[in-house]
Amino acid sequence: MSAFIPRALRRIGMSTIKRRSFIKAVTAGAIGAPLIVPSTVFGQNAPSNRFTMGVIGTGSMGTGNMQNFLKRDDVQVIAVCDVDRSRRLEAKKIVEDTYAEKNDRSDFKGCTDYNDFRELIDRKDIDLVTIAVPDHWHSIPAIMAANAGKDIYAEKPLARTIHEGRAIVEAVKKNNIVWQTGSWQRSRSQFHNACELVRNKRIGELKEVLVGLPTGSPLELQQEMPVPDGLDYDFWLGPAPWAPYTEQRCHWNFRWILDYSGGQLTDWAGHHCDIAQWGMDTEDTGPISVEGTGVYPRDGLWDAVTEYHFECMYKNGIKLTVANNKEIPMGAKFIGTEGWVHVDRRGIDANPKSLLTSVIGPDEIHLYRSNNHYANFLSCVKSRKETITPVETAHRSITIGHLGDIAMQLGRKLDWDPDKEKFVNDSEADRMLSRSFRAPWRLPV
Amino acid sequence: MLRTSNHQSKRYALLLAIIGIFCFMTITACGTKTVDLDADFQKILTYKFGDSREPLSVIQDRIRSSHGDQQERLNLERQLAQLLRSESSHDCKDFAFRQLRVIGTNESVKELSKWLVDDKYSDLARYALELNTDLSACKAFRKALGKAQGKTLVGIINSIGERRDEDSVKALEKLATGDDKDVAAAAVDALRKIAG
Numbered sequence: 188m189s190a191f192i193p194r195a196l197r198r199i200g201m202s203t204i205k206r207r208s209f210i211k212a213v214t215a216g217a218i219g220a221p222l223i224v225p226s227t228v229f230g231q232n233a234p235s236n237r238f239t240m241g242v243i244g245t246g247s248m249g250t251g252n253m254q255n256f257l258k259r260d261d262v263q264v265i266a267v268c269d270v271d272r273s274r275r276l277e278a279k280k281i282v283e284d285t286y287a288e289k290n291d292r293s294d295f296k297g298c299t300d301y302n303d304f305r306e307l308i309d310r311k312d313i314d315l316v317t318i319a320v321p322d323h324w325h326s327i328p329a330i331m332a333a334n335a336g337k338d339i340y341a342e343k344p345l346a347r348t349i350h351e352g353r354a355i356v357e358a359v360k361k362n363n364i365v366w367q368t369g370s371w372q373r374s375r376s377q378f379h380n381a382c383e384l385v386r387n388k389r390i391g392e393l394k395e396v397l398v399g400l401p402t403g404s405p406l407e408l409q410q411e412m413p414v415p416d417g418l419d420y421d422f423w424l425g426p427a428p429w430a431p432y433t434e435q436r437c438h439w440n441f442r443w444i445l446d447y448s449g450g451q452l453t454d455w456a457g458h459h460c461d462i463a464q465w466g467m468d469t470e471d472t473g474p475i476s477v478e479g480t481g482v483y484p485r486d487g488l489w490d491a492v493t494e495y496h497f498e499c500m501y502k503n504g505i506k507l508t509v510a511n512n513k514e515i516p517m518g519a520k521f522i523g524t525e526g527w528v529h530v531d532r533r534g535i536d537a538n539p540k541s542l543l544t545s546v547i548g549p550d551e552i553h554l555y556r557s558n559n560h561y562a563n564f565l566s567c568v569k570s571r572k573e574t575i576t577p578v579e580t581a582h583r584s585i586t587i588g589h590l591g592d593i594a595m596q597l598g599r600k601l602d603w604d605p606d607k608e609k610f611v612n613d614s615e616a617d618r619m620l621s622r623s624f625r626a627p628w629r630l631p632v
Numbered sequence: 633m634l635r636t637s638n639h640q641s642k643r644y645a646l647l648l649a650i651i652g653i654f655c656f657m658t659i660t661a662c663g664t665k666t667v668d669l670d671a672d673f674q675k676i677l678t679y680k681f682g683d684s685r686e687p688l689s690v691i692q693d694r695i696r697s698s699h700g701d702q703q704e705r706l707n708l709e710r711q712l713a714q715l716l717r718s719e720s721s722h723d724c725k726d727f728a729f730r731q732l733r734v735i736g737t738n739e740s741v742k743e744l745s746k747w748l749v750d751d752k753y754s755d756l757a758r759y760a761l762e763l764n765t766d767l768s769a770c771k772a773f774r775k776a777l778g779k780a781q782g783k784t785l786v787g788i789i790n791s792i793g794e795r796r797d798e799d800s801v802k803a804l805e806k807l808a809t810g811d812d813k814d815v816a817a818a819a820v821d822a823l824r825k826i827a828g
Contacts (some may be wrong), residue, residue: 410682428726428759431681485689598696614765615699618734623762623794625755626787627814630794632824 238568241266241313241337243304243328245278246438248342249319252369253278255561256317256340257285262565266313268301271438272417275300302419304328308335315568318342319369321441322448323427326351330631333358338365338568340561343457344585345578347448350621352582352589353608354630359578367564367574368581370461372532374560378462381521381530385466386552389542390523396463396507397522399515399531400455403443403493405484409433426624435488443489449592450491451511452481456588457581462519462530463507464587465554470580473587473605474499474507481595497591509591593619665739667710669718677715679724688727695731709735713743722752729756738766745772749779754787762791770797777803786818793822801826 240262242253246269256262264282269275279300287295301307308316308331316332318325318341325346332339333355345368346352359366372378385393411431414420420432427446430436441447442454464470479497484490496510508515518531528537537543547553557563557575567574586608593616594601602611610616624630669677672694675687691708698704712735715728729747732740741764747757761769773795776788789807792800801823808819 408682408684428730428756486685490685596696597699599699615734618763621763621794623733623755623759623791624787626758626783626790627818629790629818629821632821 236261237263238314238565239312240264240315240317241268241307241310242278243268243307243316243318243332244320244324244342245269245274246271246319248369249317250274250278250281252317252319252340252342252561254281257282259561259565262315263297265297266299266301266307266310268304268307270302270419270422272302275302302422305331308332308337313337315340321423322347322453323441323446324425326355326630327426327628329355330358333362333364333366334631336362336364338564340367340369340564342369343461343581344449344453344588345457345581346585348619348621349582349586349589349608351630352585356578356582358631365564365567365571365574366578366581367560367567368457368576368578369560370457370576370581370584371560372458372462373465373555373575374557374563375532376558377530377535378465379554379556381519381528381535382462382466383547383552383554384528384537384542384545385521385523386468386554387547388523389525389545390521390527390537391525393467393505393521393523395505395522396467397515397520398459398463398507398509399512399517399520400459400509401451401517402511402513403451403491404489405487405493406435406440406443406489407487409435409488424625426622426628428625433488440489443491445490448491449588450489450493452492452495452509452592453585453588456509456591457585459517459519459531460507460509460587461576461580461584463521464580464584466519466521466528467501467505467507469501470583472502473583474501474590474603475605476500476600476602477590477594478600479509479591479595480598481592483596492592492595495591495595497594499587499590507587509587589620665710666717667707667714669711669714673711673715676724676727677718677720679727680721681723691727691731695735705735706739709737709739713740716743716747725753726756729753729760732760733763736760736764738764738768741766741768741772744769745776748772748776748788749784751782751784754780754784758787758791762794770795770799773797774800774803777807782812783814785812786814789815789818789822793818793825796826796828798826 238261240256242249242264245253245267253264257264267275267278267282269278279298282298283295286297287293307313308328314337316337316339318328318339320328322344325341329339329341346355384390410433412433414432423437424430430446436444443450448454477497477499479495481492481495483492494511494513496514499507501507518529520527520529526538526542528535528542535543555575563575590603597616601613601616604611672687672690676691679688695708698708709732712728712731716725732744736744741761744757744761747753748761761772773788773792780788789804804819804823808816808823810816
């Protein structure tokens with residue numbers, strides 16, 4: 188059989204990589220689809236250098252990530268999963284069409300689709316998983332996949348709550364797997380350069396950081412609708428409280444409902460707050476206090492914060508202010524005693540302008556460099572080194588968004604212990620750090 | 633005349649005692665003092681998904697602004713519990729459970745504990761009670777272990793696991809060896825969480 192054989196089988200010097208039993212899986216019939224990919228299609232050495240991947244969540248982000256991995260010769264996507272049948276079948280078609288074209292075989296079949304992510308994770312022949320599901324679903328598949336020894340590329344924000352985020356961190360560390368968070372701005376040069384300038388004190392002593400994130404929107408009242416054919420709605424809700432189906436609740440728009448996410452704030456905190464943490468050199472800690480105000484729609488379906496302003500104080504005296512972009516322009520602005528640096532997706536700006544051509548010398552601080560977020564993940568899977576956005580970093584970045592959200596919802600200043608990850612003498616606020624899961628779901632051990 | 637008066641007084645005293653005992657039993661049984669709903673709470677008794685959330689937002693405002701005012705907090709907690717006891721809609725109860733998640737104390741534990749074993753509302757009752765640090769909440773979960781079955785029981789076990797309730801270990805050990813595989817798996821996970 189001229190079948191595709193996962194790189195896993197060859198070990199190629201990766202003694203720490205586990206679960207390499209593709210042949211066993213084939214002989215056991217664990218892979219339903221025919222394995223008819225000629226190894227020649229993927230290049231001379233490709234079969235032994237290729238990782239097998241399962242894609243959990245095939246919405247816009249999940250499919251986007253998948254398409255980036257499909258471009259690579261060192262990955263073979265062999266499974267997709269989504270609770271929306273039409274989405275997962277569309278993803279499956281993209282996979283098979285891509286490999287058919289690469290393979291010059293129009294009848295290529297080699298990707299299995301699943302409704303239940305647990306079946307995908309159970310497959311021993313899958314090395315890597317990508318996870319891009321609604322935030323309220325992040326923690327369970329992440330922990331289960333980590334416990335199964337898969338290396339993981341997962342979307343931000345890390346988790347819906349701080350408690351769940353910490354549970355993911357512990358699972359990743361316990362299982363010694365490689366984790367990359369989809370905070371891909373770190374792999375863009377302008378963000379890297381801005382943070383290096385700050386770390387090397389080109390703006391003097393850092394005093395303040397301003398972070399601007401998108402402004403949210405309300406949505407008028409919605410009525411209950413019949414669940415569309417092919418959507419496993421109960422599974423979509425999963426651990427979240429039961430709620431009547433209405434179209435604007437699901438898929439992309441889950442982001443604007445507090446049961447599932449935290450609005451533009453938590454959708455973007457994993458980007459620009461992440462860059463702020465990188466520049467501030469606080470990636471493994473967090474603020475000691477947070478206070479602010481936000482506008483939460485009083486009516487309509489969406490209830491996550493739309494306009495917001497909150498301030499975080501750090502132990503070293505630096506103040507981080509986060510607000511929607513009506514108040515603070517998008518991106519991260521680092522303000523020091525001798526100048527400032529602003530960075531967003533359009534580029535980098537600074538005062539004085541000479542900073543923009545400043546060269547970081549060999550003896551100065553050089554931050555982790557990556558010019559491709561997906562390649563960085565795969566490179567680390569091979570080397571077993573830490574990615575540019577490891578799990579603890581992702582957890583600390585989104586913690587800022589969660590803390591701001593909690594302080595604004597409660598309407599008061601909160602003191603935070605970043606070591607214990609508890610509020611100081613505020614048991615009521617502590618209750619906002621986690622949520623009960625709808626049965627039968629629970630955080631995996 | 634005097635004898636009649638004494639006799640009547642005794643009857644009144646007896647009546648008052650009966651009323652008092654009845655009231656005491658009612659309060660004890662419910663755990664939360666029965667209160668009259670004020671106008672804001674009356675407005676949400678029939679709330680259902682698709683209705684304006686504005687009346688709910690008014691109550692959320694009151695909860696937020698009552699921080700530090702123990703008397704008002706108690707009043708609000710009692711009214712939320714009263715919503716659960718009332719002939720209120722499912723979505724009204726849903727709202728009450730969610731608010732009690734943040735402000736619930738031992739005052740509302742007994743009311744919430746009744747809903748723990750109700751298959752329709754158990755998830756919401758756990759949502760309200762799981763983070764309540766009062767010891768009475770631990771007892772409520774333990775007590776519910778013996779009354780629930782199936783998915784409802786799994787949820788209760790999950791909450792006990794999250795609460796790391798060491799006093800539930802014996803009961804969980806028994807459930808971990810039971811015939812219901814889902815219940816047994818939940819009990820094993822809860823025991824692992826308690827063990828740390």
